[in-house]
Amino acid sequence: MAELPQPAEARPPGRVVLPPHRERARRPFADRARDWARHNLFPSRGGTLLTLISFALLVLLLCGVIWYVFFGADWSVVSSNRWLLFAGSFPRDEEWRLWVGVAVVFFMIGVAYGLWSRFNRRDLLFVAIASAFLIFLMAHGGAAAWSSIWFLVALALMFGGYVVAVRIPRDNSRLRVRANRIGIALIALALPIVLLILMVGGGAVSTDFDGFVLNVILAPVGIVGGLVVAIPLAIGRASSLRIISWTCTAYIELVRGAPLLGWLFVALFILDDVIGGSLVVRTMVVLAVFTGAYMAEYIRGGLQALHHGQDEAARAVGLSRRQTLQLIIMPQALRVSIPPLVGQAISIWKDTSLVSVILPMRELKGNADSAIAQTEFIADRIEAYVFVAVIFWIVAFTMSRISQRVERAQGVGER
Amino acid sequence: MATHAPQPPAGLPEPPEVPLVYQRRIRDLLIQALYVAVTALVIAYVVLQLGGREYGFGFLNQPASFDVGNQWLTNIDGTTNSRFTMYLVGVWSTIRVVVLAIALSTVFGILIGVARLSSNWLVSRLAMLFVETFRNAPLFVQIVLWYAVVLFGLPTIQNVINVGDFLFLSNRGIAIPWTVPDGGFWGGPDWMVGVWVAALFAAGGLAFWVRRRRQTAERETGKVQYPNRWALGLFAALALASFILLGMPVAIDRPIVEGTTYAEGMAIYPEFAALLLGLVVYTSAFVAEIVRGSIQALPRGQTEAASAIGLTAYQRLTTVILPQALRQIIPSVTNQYLNVSKNSSLASGVSYFDLFFVANIIQNKIGHAVEVFLLITVTYMLMSLVISLIMNYINRRVTLHSV
Structure with a gap:
């Protein structure tokens, strides 16, 4: 148990008496470790039993995973189908476009990190492990050595962008304001820039997008498109004009009523008569419309969380209705609703895997199906799906961690 | 103005x-x-x-000419029955998996959410591992992965894993014992089961009434009346007594392996097992996060006060913390239940004949995409409506009860 600070006269002369919590902190590490273990692992007989059971479970799990990864599984289905899983039918001659796109995205990530956050030791560890994993996947077999060189260049660009951006002082100087604006513009334009790089001047056409690349393109389209749909919908639903608020409510409830698969069904069998276009474009429209309805509900929640005094004060100082909405209401409402919006973004990232259920489109999971359709890999179904799940997991987990950090840094969601 | x-x-x-x-x-x-x-x-x-396009719902009355899997209560012949009947079979399959998934994921979700907040470091880390693993991978990939594990990870039915002639595991699915109506030792007719079930309902009503009365007495006199123990004991005693009086009208039917199929008992097919497992694991990770968040949102003083008056950890949880946290939990969990009902459409990925898969087959055979889409949307909306109504009812009860 914690020692109580002893009376001053019992101490050797010259020693400062500290408050109890500081005294505890000074105790030797071994003591503190023992105390910690007693409190957190072996508090009572029942608690000790629980710890032992969970420890056995953990060891079993760990051994099982290690055995599976290194001995049980045959990863050749992944290593010989790397390109299929990554980009599928993307033209081989235009491969450089993909890597330039990857480099641009990495560069933007680095800049954003440098501007608004800082790599700590854990981030660096994560980047190192993730890159080692990816390079291991790509360089396996030797034929794809160029890919890993490209990847390393992208990584170097990320760090370059970071190093430059992190030097910008964090104050209210003009340089800082300008840098913030440039950063936001870069992120907002990331998707069109990457699509331009991929498609312009004899590059890929929309049906070439395949595998992981398709997921990476569909998810941001869904997120950005969803926001574009959601903001007017949320304002419309909160509107005092009856007809507008009713139709917006009806729209939101209709879209939320059917599962995403149902809407993809619409994209495949019904929308071709209405808007035409290629299936990829129709899928993008459906994703935006679907995500928009959910996001509208979250933004409405943010609108409702605002005190109506905000609106009244803005009107009282003479702002117009549009100005009130644009300068006072929306910034606050969006800030409150960032956590659920990020949750929806992660969910749409995961939902891009549904594209290959009924549509003749092959994203990462669909291409895993193609990989195991080859006769030599027919028995490696589990390995292929484990790989797909891990890839999805890495991206979703990274998204959730970054959002947590943003929330903590800005006090978002607390109002 | x-x-x-x-x-x-x-x-x-x-x-x-x-x-x-x-x-x-x-x-x-x-x-x-x-x-x-x-x-x-x-x-x-x-x-x-x-x-x-041509419109009209007449196509639903024509014979379906496709079969759905032969599973519990769904061995309906597709050649003679209409498409609408087959669609209803799909609806039934969906309801079955959704109800089971909701029940199981609630139980596991609460367990894991509470474990996540355990003072035992290892337990809370294990719970966190579970939540973070299954929350961040797409449900669809998880379901096909479970399906692959059942199909390729389990042995063939020739080398079936036999757990004491009680449980069979193979890539044809899982066979468990099931109940069948039985004459019992009076040699009565099969409908005696119905009588027993009716008796069970009556016993449940009685137990509930006793519980109410004892709760009221407890509130008014301040003396401990053990309402839950009394109700449970009464119900168990009545159930057992009526079971024996009616001559044990229910028998346990153990599964057996006949050639390459299961017979007797209840066979859980790989498609159903994979879908259910995927839905339960995925949803309980989300439910666990909701439970954790709601408990953490309570003021710390509640736990401290409960320990100060000498409640054990279990009493603290069941009488002080969870009842208050429920008010926050129920609305969020309702959303998860709605998600389960919609996520069940992923059954198509493993060829489980749920309503969406059947509707998709009908569409592929005859077209009429618009009508089929309307049909499935209305069905899902009805399902969501029912779930919302039930949860609103529960929410009203809970908030009234604990305020």
Whole structure:
């Protein structure tokens, strides 16, 4: 148990008496470790039993995973189908476009990190492990050595962008304001820039997008498109004009009523008569419309969380209705609703895997199906799906961690 | 509005007339008229574009000419029955998996959410591992992965894993014992089971009444009356007594392996097992996070006060913490239940004949995409409506009860 600070006269002369919590902190590490273990692992007989059971479970799990990864599984289905899983039918001659796109995205990530956050030791560890994993996947077999060189260049660009951006002082100087604006513009334009790089001047056409690349393109389209749909919908639903608020409510409830698969069904069998276009474009429209309805509900929640005094004060100082909405209401409402919006973004990232259920489109999971359709890999179904799940997991987990950090840094969601 | 408008003081000139377009009511009318016109145009365009198709729900009455899997209560012949009947079979399959998934994921979710907050470091880390692993991978990939594990990870039925002739595991699915109506030792007819079930309901009602009375007595006198123990004991005693009195009308039917199929007992097919497992694991990770968040949102003083009056950890949880946390948990969990009902459409990925898969087959055979889509949307909305109504009822009960 914690020692109580002893009376001053019992101490050797010259020693400062500290408050109890500081005294505890000074105790030797071994003591503190023992105390910690007693409190957190072996508090009572029942608690000790629980710890032992969970420890056995953990060891079993760990051994099982290690055995599976290194001995049980045959990863050749992944290593010989790397390109299929990554980009599928993307033209081989235009491969450089993909890597330039990857480099641009990495560069933007680095800049954003440098501007608004800082790599700590854990981030660096994560980047190192993730890159080692990816390079291991790509360089396996030797034929794809160029890919890993490209990847390393992208990584170097990320760090370059970071190093430059992190030097910008964090104050209210003009340089800082300008840098913030440039950063936001870069992120907002990331998707069109990457699509331009991929498609312009004899590059890929929309049906070439395949595998992981398709997921990476569909998810941001869904997120950005969803926001574009959601903001007017949320304002419309909160509107005092009856007809507008009713139709917006009806729209939101209709879209939320059917599962995403149902809407993809619409994209495949019904929308071709209405808007035409290629299936990829129709899928993008459906994703935006679907995500928009959910996001509208979250933004409405943010609108409702605002005190109506905000609106009244803005009107009282003479702002117009549009100005009130644009300068006072929306910034606050969006800030409150960032956590659920990020949750929806992660969910749409995961939902891009549904594209290959009924549509003749092959994203990462669909291409895993193609990989195991080859006769030599027919028995490696589990390995292929484990790989797909891990890839999805890495991206979703990274998204959730970054959002947590943003929330903590800005006090978002607390109002 | 007019009564509240500030009156100009006498002697000042009249304010200038506001132009008609800038008057609030006129403007609102104009905006709405414009909005209606644009919406009508869009709808008219869509209707016009879709006008070239044939419409009508008559196709649902024609014979289906496809079969759905032969599973519990769904061995219905597709060659003679209509498409609508087959669709209803799909609806039944969906309801079955959704109800089971909701029940199981609630139980596991609460367990894991509480474990996540355990003072035992290892337990809380294990719970966190579970949540973070299964929350961040797509449900669809998880379901096909479970399916692959059942199909390729389990042995063939020739080398079936036999757990004491009680449970069989193979890539044909899982066979468990099931109950069948039985004459019992009076040699009575099969419908004696029905009588027993009715007796069970009566016993449940009685137990509930006793519980109510004891709770009231406890509140009024302050003496411990053990309402839950009394109710449970009464129910168990009555159930057992009626079971024996009616001559044990239910028998346990153990599964057996016949050639390459399961017979007797209850066979859980790989498709169903994979879908259920995926839904339960995925949803319980989310439920666990909701439970954790709601408990953490309570003031710490609640736990401290509960320990101060000498409640054990279990009592603290069941009588102080969870009842209060439930008020926050129920609305969020309702959302998860709605998600389960919609996520069950992922059954198509493993060829489980749920309503979406059956509807998709019908569409592939005969077309009529618009009608099929309307049908599935209405079905899912009805399902969501039922779930919402039930959860609203529970929410009202819980909040009334604990305030």
